[in-house]
Amino acid sequence: MNSHRLRQSLFASVAILLLLPSDWSVAQQPETPGAGSATAAGDIAEFFSQVGDQIYEDCIFELSQEQVEVQQALIQAYIKQGASSTLASQLAVMQIHPPKLSDKCEQIRNQSKAAPPNWLTTTSIEKKPTPDMALPKIVRHAPGPTITLAGKQVLPEWDCAPGVDYVTIQHNGYDRKLTGGEICNPFEDVVRSVPDSLKGFRLGYTIRTGRLFVIADDSQLGGRTIAWAISGREACRNNPDPDCLATRAVGPLPPGEYVFASDIDKRVSWGPKSKRMVAGIYLKRLWNKDRFSPAQTAAILARGNIAIHVRLKGEMSEACLGLGPNGWAYVSSLIKEGRATGVNVYIDEPYPQVAERPPVVRASSFSLSSLFR
Numbered sequence: 001m002n003s004h005r006l007r008q009s010l011f012a013s014v015a016i017l018l019l020l021p022s023d024w025s026v027a028q029q030p031e032t033p034g035a036g037s038a039t040a041a042g043d044i045a046e047f048f049s050q051v052g053d054q055i056y057e058d059c060i061f062e063l064s065q066e067q068v069e070v071q072q073a074l075i076q077a078y079i080k081q082g083a084s085s086t087l088a089s090q091l092a093v094m095q096i097h098p099p100k101l102s103d104k105c106e107q108i109r110n111q112s113k114a115a116p117p118n119w120l121t122t123t124s125i126e127k128k129p130t131p132d133m134a135l136p137k138i139v140r141h142a143p144g145p146t147i148t149l150a151g152k153q154v155l156p157e158w159d160c161a162p163g164v165d166y167v168t169i170q171h172n173g174y175d176r177k178l179t180g181g182e183i184c185n186p187f188e189d190v191v192r193s194v195p196d197s198l199k200g201f202r203l204g205y206t207i208r209t210g211r212l213f214v215i216a217d218d219s220q221l222g223g224r225t226i227a228w229a230i231s232g233r234e235a236c237r238n239n240p241d242p243d244c245l246a247t248r249a250v251g252p253l254p255p256g257e258y259v260f261a262s263d264i265d266k267r268v269s270w271g272p273k274s275k276r277m278v279a280g281i282y283l284k285r286l287w288n289k290d291r292f293s294p295a296q297t298a299a300i301l302a303r304g305n306i307a308i309h310v311r312l313k314g315e316m317s318e319a320c321l322g323l324g325p326n327g328w329a330y331v332s333s334l335i336k337e338g339r340a341t342g343v344n345v346y347i348d349e350p351y352p353q354v355a356e357r358p359p360v361v362r363a364s365s366f367s368l369s370s371l372f373r
Contacts (some may be wrong), residue, residue, distance in 0.1 A: 005206075008355045022137070032327040052271045059101060059102070059104075059105040059108065060098055060275075060276055060312070061098060062098055062275075063096065063097070063098055063277070063312075064274070064275060064276070064312055064315065066171075066312075066314075066315050066318075067096050067164055067312055067313070067314055067315060069171060070096055070171065070176075070178070070181075070315070071092045071093065071095075071096040071128035071314070072092075073169035073170060073171060074091070074092040074095065074096065074167065074169060074178065074181065074314075075088045075089055075092045076086075076088075076169070077167040077168065077169045077178075078092065078167065078371055079258060081167060081368060081371050082371055082372055083371035083372070087371065088371075091370070091371070092181070092237070094181075095180055095181025095182075095313075095314070095327060096181050096313060096314045097150070097313070098312075099310075099312055099313070099325055111329050138174065144234070149174075149235060149236065149243060149244065149250065152235040152236065152239075152241065152243065152244065153235055154177075154234065154235050154239075155235065155237070155238070155239055157185070157358070158184065158185050158360075159177070159185070159239050160177050160179060160183060160184035160185070160239065161184070161185065161362035161363070164179055164184070164362070164363070164364045164366075165179060165364065165366050165367055165368045165371075166178060166179040166184060166364075166366070167179075167325070167368075170357070171234075172285055172303065174233065174234040174250070175179070175234065176233075176234055178314060179312050179364040179366045180340060180364050180365060180366030181313060181366075182203055182313055182314060183314065183315075183316055183362075185230035185360040185361065185362055186360065186361050187210060187229070187230065187232070187358060187359060188228070188324075188359040188360070188361055189227075189323075189324030189325060189326045190215055190226050190227060190228055190302065190324075190327070190331070190359050191326045191327050191330045192224065192225050192226055192227070193222065193226075193330065194214055194221070194224070194226060194334065196337070198214070198216060198218065198221055198339070199339060200338075200339060200341055200342055201214050201215060201221075201339065201340065201341065202215040202216075202340070202342045202343065202344055203217040203226070203331070203334075203340050203342070203343045204343075204344050204345075204346065204350065204351075205217065205222075205229065205231070205253075205343060205344070205345045205346070206346050206347075206348065206349045206350070206355075207231060207238055207239075207240045207252050207253070207255065207345065207346065207347050208227045208232065208238060208240055208347060208348055208349070209238065209349060209358050210229055210230060210238050210358055211225055211228060211349070211355060211356070211358070212225070212226045212227045212228065212229050212321070212323075212327075212331065213225050213226055213351065213355075214226060215344055219244075222349055222351070223350070223351030223353075223354040223355070224354065225321060225354075225355075225356055226327075226330070226331065226334075227323055227324070227326075227327035227330065227331060228323075228324075228327070228359060229308070229311075229321040229322055229327065230311060230316060230321075230322040230356060231253050231317050231319070231320065231321055231322070232244060232250065232251050232252030232253075232316070232317060232319060233249070233250045233316040233317065233318065233319070234250065234316065236250050236251045237252070237316060238252055238254060239251075239252065239318075240252065240255070240291045240347040240348075241325070242291060242292050242293070242296045243296065244298040245292070245296070245300055245301050246295075246297075246299035246303075248299070248302070248303045248304070248319070249318050249319055250319065251303075251319055252283075252317075252319060253306045253319060253321065253345055254283065254303070254319065254345065255287040255289045255298045255345045255346055255347050256283050256284070256285050256289070256344075257283075257284045257285040257342070257343075257344055257345075258281040258282060258283055258284060258306070258342060258343040258344070258345065259281070259282050259284050259343075260279065260280070260282075260335060260340075260341070260342060260343075261282075264336075264338050267279055267280075267311070267335050267336065268332050268335055268336050271307060271309065274307070274309055275312065275330065276309060276310060277310075278304075278307040278309040278311070278320075279307060279308040279309070279331075279335045280305055280307050280341050281305070281306050281307065281308060281342075282305050282306075283301075283305070283306070286300060286301065287345075287346075288347055291347075295367070301317065306319060306320050306321075307320045307321075307330070308320060308321040308323065308324070308328070308331060308335075308343075309321070309322060309328065310322070310323060310324070310325055310328035311323060311324065311328075316334055332354045
């Protein structure tokens with residue numbers, strides 16, 4: 001099935017909800033199915049063909065699976081701090097929510113007001129198939145050895161700032177500190193545009209600092225910051241410790257040279273597990289092998305492929321690159337347009353002369369006293 005039909009099958013239900021008139025109920029039925037119904041169905045199909053791709057790419061209406069898990073864990077953490085179950089639930093729901101809809105998404109909702117009210121509801125939704133992805137050939141490695149993270153601590157630069165209230169939740173067996181529903185010290189959603197004159201360049205990323213930047217021969221542009229992205233979870237967030245790098249789904253992305261999908265039209269695509277748009281990147285060459293033991297190297301190579309994606313509130317990056325909404329929108333556009341041609345990942349900063357300090361958000365308005373009101 002081509003990508004257009006896939007998008008239709010995935011989001012037909014969203015379009016149906018958007019098109020419902022305010023007084024519609026399940027019991028309502030069109031009076032006389034016929035030419036009018038056929039016209040209405042055609043109008044709906046036309047509407048969806050115009051906005052379906054926008055919904056598919058830009059609009060997240062529900063919590064992610066990780067956000068649901070974090071929300072439930074927050075409720076339990078607040079109750080342990082002394083909040084009533086009602087207050088704990090209210091706080092968690094206020095703090096963990098879908099991202100604010102963009103202006104484009106709001107326009108899509110507004111377009112639905114002009115849709116005809118009478119239409120048949122007998123259209124069947126096709127089962128979502130596995131996307132037909134044009135991916136590069138990846139060398140498969142045997143499962144690596146188990147690496148333990150016992151005793152690993154969050155690096156000081158990512159820990160909660162002194163004086164900031166936080167609660168600790170358990171997620172997938174690891175501790176996570178949250179303040180107001182957000183992880184401690186997230187990056188500001190900073191975006192620096194790349195001059196239009198630079199048509200082809202690689203993206204660079206520094207694990208230790210989270211900086212995403214330009215790699216180009218032009219000495220005036222090489223090393224310039226584009227955005228900031230979290231990579232890795234919990235104690236392994238932006239932590240190049242070899243054990244972290246060797247731990248699947250927890251450690252940051254390993255250092256090395258990465259490529260995108262060979263088909264430029266499929267470099268940014270729907271990630272069925274993450275339920276959002278992602279840009280898959282594939283490890284072509286592992287760097288810094290001298291820093292890893294044979295067991296760590298085997299575990300790193302067995303981790304599988306990685307992606308760039310948007311990071312939602314309360315989430316951490318599952319060994320990928322998690323950007324803020326603005327950063328993701330811009331970086332994904334560079335990838336879709338073919339301007340960004342690949343990714344180089346470094347443990348330490350390769351451009352110290354132009355690198356900036358990470359723009360972290362250290363303050364929080366969250367107060368534990370709010371749990372006892």
